[in-house]
Amino acid sequence: MNLGRVAAVSFKEWREVTRDRMFLLLAFCMPAVWMFVFGYGLVLDVENISFVVVDRDHSSLSRDYLYRFYQSRYFSFQGELTGEGKADAWLQSGKARAVIILPEKFQERLLSGQPAKVQTLIDGTFPLRADITKGYVIAINNAFNMDLLADHLGRTRGLSHDEAIRRTRPLGLEVRYLYNEEVRSAWSTVPALIMFSLMVSSPLLTALGLVREKETGSIYNIYSATVSRMEFLVGKLVPYVMISAVNAMVLWLMAVFLFAVPFKGNLLLFFATSVLFVLTSTGIGLVVSLLVSTQQAALIITVVVSTVPTILFSGLIVPVSSLSQAAQFQAHLFPGMYYTNIVRGTFLKNVGPAVLWPDVLALAIYAAVLGTIGYRLFTKRPSV
Amino acid sequence: MRASDRLTVWCRRIAVMTRKELLQLFRDVPLMGFLIYSFTLSVYVTGNGIQTQLKNAGLLVSDADRSVSSRELISRFHPPYFRFDGELTHPNEGFLRLDRGSSMMVLDIPSRFHEALAAGEPTAVQLLVDTTNSPQGLSAAGYAARIVGQFSQELIMTRNGQTGSSSTTVPMILSDHRVWFNQDQNETWFESISHLLRMVTIFAVLLPAAALVREKERGTVEQLLVSPLTPAQIMLPKVVAMTLVILGATAVALFGVMLPVFGVPIRGSIALLFCLTAVFIVATAGIGVFASTVTKNQAQVGMMTLLVVAPMLLLSGIFTPLETMPAWVRYLMALSPLRYFIEIATGILLKGIGLEMLWSQALSMVALGGSLFGFGMWRFRRQFE
Numbered sequence: 001m002n003l004g005r006v007a008a009v010s011f012k013e014w015r016e017v018t019r020d021r022m023f024l025l026l027a028f029c030m031p032a033v034w035m036f037v038f039g040y041g042l043v044l045d046v047e048n049i050s051f052v053v054v055d056r057d058h059s060s061l062s063r064d065y066l067y068r069f070y071q072s073r074y075f076s077f078q079g080e081l082t083g084e085g086k087a088d089a090w091l092q093s094g095k096a097r098a099v100i101i102l103p104e105k106f107q108e109r110l111l112s113g114q115p116a117k118v119q120t121l122i123d124g125t126f127p128l129r130a131d132i133t134k135g136y137v138i139a140i141n142n143a144f145n146m147d148l149l150a151d152h153l154g155r156t157r158g159l160s161h162d163e164a165i166r167r168t169r170p171l172g173l174e175v176r177y178l179y180n181e182e183v184r185s186a187w188s189t190v191p192a193l194i195m196f197s198l199m200v201s202s203p204l205l206t207a208l209g210l211v212r213e214k215e216t217g218s219i220y221n222i223y224s225a226t227v228s229r230m231e232f233l234v235g236k237l238v239p240y241v242m243i244s245a246v247n248a249m250v251l252w253l254m255a256v257f258l259f260a261v262p263f264k265g266n267l268l269l270f271f272a273t274s275v276l277f278v279l280t281s282t283g284i285g286l287v288v289s290l291l292v293s294t295q296q297a298a299l300i301i302t303v304v305v306s307t308v309p310t311i312l313f314s315g316l317i318v319p320v321s322s323l324s325q326a327a328q329f330q331a332h333l334f335p336g337m338y339y340t341n342i343v344r345g346t347f348l349k350n351v352g353p354a355v356l357w358p359d360v361l362a363l364a365i366y367a368a369v370l371g372t373i374g375y376r377l378f379t380k381r382p383s384v
Numbered sequence: 385m386r387a388s389d390r391l392t393v394w395c396r397r398i399a400v401m402t403r404k405e406l407l408q409l410f411r412d413v414p415l416m417g418f419l420i421y422s423f424t425l426s427v428y429v430t431g432n433g434i435q436t437q438l439k440n441a442g443l444l445v446s447d448a449d450r451s452v453s454s455r456e457l458i459s460r461f462h463p464p465y466f467r468f469d470g471e472l473t474h475p476n477e478g479f480l481r482l483d484r485g486s487s488m489m490v491l492d493i494p495s496r497f498h499e500a501l502a503a504g505e506p507t508a509v510q511l512l513v514d515t516t517n518s519p520q521g522l523s524a525a526g527y528a529a530r531i532v533g534q535f536s537q538e539l540i541m542t543r544n545g546q547t548g549s550s551s552t553t554v555p556m557i558l559s560d561h562r563v564w565f566n567q568d569q570n571e572t573w574f575e576s577i578s579h580l581l582r583m584v585t586i587f588a589v590l591l592p593a594a595a596l597v598r599e600k601e602r603g604t605v606e607q608l609l610v611s612p613l614t615p616a617q618i619m620l621p622k623v624v625a626m627t628l629v630i631l632g633a634t635a636v637a638l639f640g641v642m643l644p645v646f647g648v649p650i651r652g653s654i655a656l657l658f659c660l661t662a663v664f665i666v667a668t669a670g671i672g673v674f675a676s677t678v679t680k681n682q683a684q685v686g687m688m689t690l691l692v693v694a695p696m697l698l699l700s701g702i703f704t705p706l707e708t709m710p711a712w713v714r715y716l717m718a719l720s721p722l723r724y725f726i727e728i729a730t731g732i733l734l735k736g737i738g739l740e741m742l743w744s745q746a747l748s749m750v751a752l753g754g755s756l757f758g759f760g761m762w763r764f765r766r767q768f769e
Contacts, residue, residue, distance in 0.1 A: 026687035041713040044519040048707045093741045110555040117558045124566035125730040128436040129705040142533045145556045170539045172508035173532040175525045180515040188518040208683040295682035296594035297415035327433025344516045
């Protein structure tokens with residue numbers, strides 16, 4: 001491999017990139033814009049669940065109960081219905097995600113020491129939202145029950161208020177959150193967004209740059225030139241790897257300074273693995289670009305191959321452990337998952353190579369395999 | 385020329401150009417192969433694979449008591465929500481396993497746990513939760529709180545001399561929740577629908593954008609411009625061809641995968657669904673058309689469209705509920721046709737509602753698509769001047 005020729009190819013590619021001002025601008029802006037939009041916009045705490053109530057009792061206790069929903073930031077009250085019949089339309093139109101129905105004699109039954117059934121209708125079209133809504137309803141019911149029980153014990157057994165409360169809470173749960181002690185949504189999404197931005201932008205840059213030569217025919221200059229396959233591929237990739245490596249640094253700066261996510265780990269490890277990751281993601285672009293002949297196909301295939309698994313199977317939101325077998329298999333086939341472990345590990349957990357080596361190794365193997373495939377696929381003597 | 389003749393000529397030109405676009409598309413073998421993969425296998429794997437609710441959260445236990453009560457409590461952390469990862473022999477091992485990420489939480493039960501419960505002394509168990517993925521961590525803690533709450537409630541019952549059958553003499557609220565439209569909270573339904581919409585969006589934006597810019601980049605658009613074709617007759621056939629192809633792919637995904645394999649119900653009108661899907665595809669294609677008129681080559685248009693498509697995919701309410709988004713994101717997403725179409729698609733398929741409830745969403749898509757196209761058309765001529 002002649003380094004001079006590699007440099008020449010790189011220089012040519014770099015000039016091509018810089019000459020196209022809009023491409024250059026987008027190459028650097030895209031990851032930063034995404035980080036900005038998703039860092040602030042991709043909030044994962046489900047709040048403001050719209051609900052309506054049907055209160056058939058209209059007693060002080062029923063108002064007491066509903067007040068807990070009105071006050072909760074998780075729920076947003078939309079109005080009171082006169083009958084259950086109208087609940088349908090509210091749920092169907094999506095104006096309400098839940099309907100709470102209090103029965104007649106709600107207060108009477110509870111004060112006389114009997115249970116009362118509260119019905120909640122939940123819109124199940126979005127299972128995640130339905131599940132979270134159900135969880136909130138159960139939590140509010142449980143808290144209300146504890147208070148009811150304490151009151152009841154106080155009245156029937158003549159216990160003091162404190163003693164009654166103590167009796168109704170025989171077992172407590174002390175939860176300690178680790179790594180993200182205040183459970184901030186941004187702390188868990190922002191590091192993963194570094195992965196997302198790099199994984200989605202760099203294959204596209206590479207693939208488009210390579211197929212362009214094929215589509216416009218300028219690749220024939222390369223075919224007939226003395227430059228070898230290896231020299232051409234390396235030279236061609238260098239500018240794109242550099243762009244993405246710079247982007248990785250910018251994203252890191254944004255995470256630490258703009259979003260104030262603590263970086264607890266080893267900076268050198270982070271950057272070294274980021275470069276490795278960028279190599280794998282550009283490698284994906286390389287392989288795609290060698291398999292197709294039009295930029296349109298390169299564009300769509302790269303977007304689908306890089307975006308979809310990155311959103312779904314890389315641990316960005318849904319942890320890999322809760323995927324099905326087939327999806328877990330797919331998750332392991334893409335480099336995003338390994339880098340997510342590394343990013344979250346170095347940002348939040350302060351773990352080093354001792355823990356992260358399997359992920360680093362996986363990325364290295366990935367890069368090597370993609371490089372080999374790319375080298376094999378690229379030929380200076382195409383059959384057509 | 386009479387008006388009717390002019391109309392025939394217009395239609396014939398559109399038909400000829402549409403045929404040309406379809407031929408050009410079908411000739412791209414890798415692209416077509418990928419289209420088929422995206423609307424079949426990919427829908428299957430995603431619909432089947434994604435589980436947003438808590439599942440398989442790895443739980444380690446450090447049980448210092450080893451009593452009936454402690455075992456009873458541990459047994460309540462059961463699948464599918466939790467996965468028992470074994471007992472800890474050494475306290476530090478818990479942190480190590482959490483560091484490595486092989487487990488998500490550690491439940492710590494103190495010694496004398498059983499004694500304290502039996503004697504009526506308040507006691508507590510500790511739970512360490514990995515919150516590097518904060519929604520998962522919170523969800524796991526929420527489930528744990530529910531389990532411990534239930535456990536306490538049963539304790540109170542037995543302690544007050546009441547067994548299960550006579551619990552009717554305690555004042556408490558019995559939660560009776562019903563999940564509508566999807567009683568079993570079957571996640572494959574929603575995940576396959578949202579994945580289908582994801583694919584439709586990607587193809588609907590990118591295909592026409594790339595096709596339009598390609599003509600520009602190669603210079604073939606000059607040939608078209610000197611032909612008798614008007615800008616609308618150049619642009620519309622591209623969109624018509626792509627819409628036909630994507631609609632066909634949608635039908636394959638719906639009738640080939642989602643209905644037979646996942647049992648997704650079609651509770652509303654299938655004709656309405658396809659009509660509105662066509663509207664959605666055209667409106668979304670408007671974004672691609674618009675992008676194609678402000679860019680010069682395919683590399684630019686690729687970056688430009690992806691810049692816009694990624695936020696659409698993540699923030700339109702097909703990935704996380706729209707309620708969770710900050711207000712400014714919700715306003716921004718008013719510009720995303722996908723934000724309306726997810727309501728239409730789940731509304732027709734799962735809720736069985738029709739236009740009487742979906743008209744505002746349908747109208748928004750039409751308005752969005754119309755203005756994007758109008759602007760694209762206006763730019764199309766001007767960009768060459």
